[in-house]
Amino acid sequence: MSMRDVVRRNRPRVWSSSRRSLMERCPRAWALRYGHRRGKSGTAGRMLSIVSDWRSPWDLMLRSLRSLIIERLEACLIGIRWSDSDIEMKMRERLKEMIDEQNESLNLVEKRIGSNSELRANQERAKIDDLVAVASHRFRRLMLMEPLHSIIRGKITDWELVGRLNSVRHQGKDLYIAPDLIWRIGRDRFMLRFVMQGRREMTEHNRMEHSSMIAWQNSDLSDEEKKISKVVVEIIDWHRGRWHRTSFQPTEGEVELAMTMIEHDLVAMDELYQRLGPLTDLSMMPLASSKAVCRGCGHVDSCPGGENLERAKIEQSVIEMARCRTS
Numbered sequence: 001m002s003m004r005d006v007v008r009r010n011r012p013r014v015w016s017s018s019r020r021s022l023m024e025r026c027p028r029a030w031a032l033r034y035g036h037r038r039g040k041s042g043t044a045g046r047m048l049s050i051v052s053d054w055r056s057p058w059d060l061m062l063r064s065l066r067s068l069i070i071e072r073l074e075a076c077l078i079g080i081r082w083s084d085s086d087i088e089m090k091m092r093e094r095l096k097e098m099i100d101e102q103n104e105s106l107n108l109v110e111k112r113i114g115s116n117s118e119l120r121a122n123q124e125r126a127k128i129d130d131l132v133a134v135a136s137h138r139f140r141r142l143m144l145m146e147p148l149h150s151i152i153r154g155k156i157t158d159w160e161l162v163g164r165l166n167s168v169r170h171q172g173k174d175l176y177i178a179p180d181l182i183w184r185i186g187r188d189r190f191m192l193r194f195v196m197q198g199r200r201e202m203t204e205h206n207r208m209e210h211s212s213m214i215a216w217q218n219s220d221l222s223d224e225e226k227k228i229s230k231v232v233v234e235i236i237d238w239h240r241g242r243w244h245r246t247s248f249q250p251t252e253g254e255v256e257l258a259m260t261m262i263e264h265d266l267v268a269m270d271e272l273y274q275r276l277g278p279l280t281d282l283s284m285m286p287l288a289s290s291k292a293v294c295r296g297c298g299h300v301d302s303c304p305g306g307e308n309l310e311r312a313k314i315e316q317s318v319i320e321m322a323r324c325r326t327s
């Protein structure tokens, strides 16, 4: 296959809020993660995927929490007995499983770099007991909230889990904009997304991002249904030490704006990809927005930003100026 074909084949064609968020936090980490065909290009490509998929222990805790919330709802849906009393044990098992998997990846990374990885120190500093306590507390608080409380007690019967892996095809791109859960009361439809770690206030951008759920459901409804049913977007997110529930009904204009934002993101992703070029030139790829981003990044051992972000940014601008002068 020619270089041009490879470049065309690998062009980014997927939008999800996690891709968008990574692109905002560190374009270089985004390029390393999504600027190639994942897991399909030999040992080096697989290693790149392993390192790019690295998650800090805190992120693993959030991921375990999310998976147990979904599992709890699935158990309710298919009538499996569930007890919240052993949630700590379930959480610990889930978290340990994820950490063990990462340890295997770490061994591979260390074998490759020939020394101890920064990531190992990061992982070993984490106190599993504390993470389990945080996640279990959040889980219990969430189960007392509506609509989960009513769903689990059978007061809301018309509901289903959707799953974020459910994408919508839009102009040749896959958009991951589905809610986690939907339920209906009369003609009203409610679409809920869980955000394991939110911000203090919902920004305009976040609101737009969540409004895109309406575009997901529009692909599922007839024109007649769209006219008669009211659709409410619901977000449950954790910030300031508790879960917050926000509901709103996006206007048509807001949904259009949300889709335009997604299109702009896809253009920005494509520009980054083009900047990377066929030889995967990372030298001019913008670095992280803050040191905190590097602390949770799998490339911290090999990236100049991981060693000293400020210095790496200065060096990058010097190279850029030199290139401008000679071009």
Ligand code: SF4
Pocket (backbone or CB within 6 Å): 026, 028, 029, 287, 288, 293, 294, 295, 297, 298, 299, 300, 303, 304, 305, 306
């Ligand atoms: S170490 Fe920092 S600058 Fe380098 S890719 Fe990771 S987040 Fe970006």
